[in-house]
Amino acid sequence: MSANILVVEDEPAIQELLALNITQAGHHPIRALSAEIALDLMRETIPDLILLDWMLPGMNGLELARKLKSDALTKNIPIIMLTARGEEYDKVRGLEVGADDYVTKPFSPRELNARIKAVLRRRAPQMTDDPIEFNGLRLDPTTHRVIGNQKTIDLGPTEFRLLHFFMSNAERVHTRSQLLDKVWGDRVFVEDRTVDVHIRRLRNALSVSGHEDLIQTVRGAGYRLSAQNS
Amino acid sequence: MSANILVVEDEPAIQELLALNITQAGHHPIRALSAEIALDLMRETIPDLILLDWMLPGMNGLELARKLKSDALTKNIPIIMLTARGEEYDKVRGLEVGADDYVTKPFSPRELNARIKAVLRRRAPQMTDDPIEFNGLRLDPTTHRVIGNQKTIDLGPTEFRLLHFFMSNAERVHTRSQLLDKVWGDRVFVEDRTVDVHIRRLRNALSVSGHEDLIQTVRGAGYRLSAQNS
DNA sequence: TGTTAGTGTGACAAATTCATGACAAAAATT
DNA sequence: AATTTTTGTCATGAATTTGTCACACTAACA
Numbered sequence: 001m002s003a004n005i006l007v008v009e010d011e012p013a014i015q016e017l018l019a020l021n022i023t024q025a026g027h028h029p030i031r032a033l034s035a036e037i038a039l040d041l042m043r044e045t046i047p048d049l050i051l052l053d054w055m056l057p058g059m060n061g062l063e064l065a066r067k068l069k070s071d072a073l074t075k076n077i078p079i080i081m082l083t084a085r086g087e088e089y090d091k092v093r094g095l096e097v098g099a100d101d102y103v104t105k106p107f108s109p110r111e112l113n114a115r116i117k118a119v120l121r122r123r124a125p126q127m128t129d130d131p132i133e134f135n136g137l138r139l140d141p142t143t144h145r146v147i148g149n150q151k152t153i154d155l156g157p158t159e160f161r162l163l164h165f166f167m168s169n170a171e172r173v174h175t176r177s178q179l180l181d182k183v184w185g186d187r188v189f190v191e192d193r194t195v196d197v198h199i200r201r202l203r204n205a206l207s208v209s210g211h212e213d214l215i216q217t218v219r220g221a222g223y224r225l226s227a228q229n230s
Numbered sequence: 231m232s233a234n235i236l237v238v239e240d241e242p243a244i245q246e247l248l249a250l251n252i253t254q255a256g257h258h259p260i261r262a263l264s265a266e267i268a269l270d271l272m273r274e275t276i277p278d279l280i281l282l283d284w285m286l287p288g289m290n291g292l293e294l295a296r297k298l299k300s301d302a303l304t305k306n307i308p309i310i311m312l313t314a315r316g317e318e319y320d321k322v323r324g325l326e327v328g329a330d331d332y333v334t335k336p337f338s339p340r341e342l343n344a345r346i347k348a349v350l351r352r353r354a355p356q357m358t359d360d361p362i363e364f365n366g367l368r369l370d371p372t373t374h375r376v377i378g379n380q381k382t383i384d385l386g387p388t389e390f391r392l393l394h395f396f397m398s399n400a401e402r403v404h405t406r407s408q409l410l411d412k413v414w415g416d417r418v419f420v421e422d423r424t425v426d427v428h429i430r431r432l433r434n435a436l437s438v439s440g441h442e443d444l445i446q447t448v449r450g451a452g453y454r455l456s457a458q459n460s
Numbered sequence: 461t462g463t464t465a466g467t468g469t470g471a472c473a474a475a476t477t478c479a480t481g482a483c484a485a486a487a488a489t490t
Numbered sequence: 491a492a493t494t495t496t497t498g499t500c501a502t503g504a505a506t507t508t509g510t511c512a513c514a515c516t517a518a519c520a
Contacts, residue, residue: 220387
């Protein structure tokens, strides 16, 4: 869960503090004293997150943000704006160019870390195309097949995506809304209860290899894929 | 929304002024003339916020802040640093140890109250998704699991939220009303005594791992989660 | 020692939440 | 065009959770 975080801040003391914080939070800081340096550094490493000072000498934060957001390669990188108290920060314009959040100086390390964490978490749980194995169940996204204990498991399209998502995010409880978001996608015209039905169908299909209770109900919360039975 | 505010300030006149302000703002001041006294007082009551003078005789403010922030019990308490004008306040180091804000003397009552209010508001949603551990009990919001001494503890939705809240705000006494607010949320059509019943259910569930008396009754006040048995 | 306000506890009915089978519309396949 | 598969919803019943009560118990105080 470690991430590269680009820190664009002209004041060395503040930058030092930010870097310290980031390190302590288990991430890796990349330092830039100006927007120009930042752009240079990004040719080497594309960061997972950018902490960007609103006011910078030369090209200011807003300009840099706009530039990054207009480039396909970098436009998905989340940005957290840093603003000094009293400094006039135009929240609307900041958000307009795609800043994901902003923090007012002076900030507490706790607050900053919370924001960083929140933004990083917001990155959608990714479903890669790599084969996944979990507790004797093997799912291969490319061949679109699922095998459990030498037995081929037949799944409908939705059940397949559902299982794929569960296996990519095991042990974690997902609410019905989250599942609709991640598995169904845009079509949010679907009732929550529909998830239940598909869960049942998936469980039913998995029962051929005895993996039926891999998917557990967490009452009042949602569903979870886990090996533990309680 | 009344809060206990610990005032650590060696100059009696300033302290008096601060206390007066705090009272007028509807909060309850607890006074300490030194860092040592402050630590003593905190054994009785864990404050919701600390106003801390940067310069103190003996252990200075920075040291005290660092000490508090390194203790799991107190590290979530927000701190506002008080600094005299001209006095050299190392902003970076202050923030480094986790001060949430700072105020320069002389300050106007209005400014101080505004800061206090802001800080208290900021800590409002204090229940994160991070796993919490307390005295051998481990609660993980993402997996929705509670484990105590290798044993899985089965909780209903409300009990889970209740425990989550207690673990996020340990060592602090919560009245029934507060619990209804924080754990039940909107549905305030619930009797105070209902809390008692849920506390009992929670205790009962926790007894599986011997953590039953982690939740203590404070007669006439409410409940508290604490490792101490008194 | 009694009195009393504040808590613990078991029981219970109402409310909520889930699992499941059925079914028709929509999509995909033949 | 006919057939098969997949999908979303619903109704129903089972299982769990929840809020209250009545009553037992405790600690504090006169």
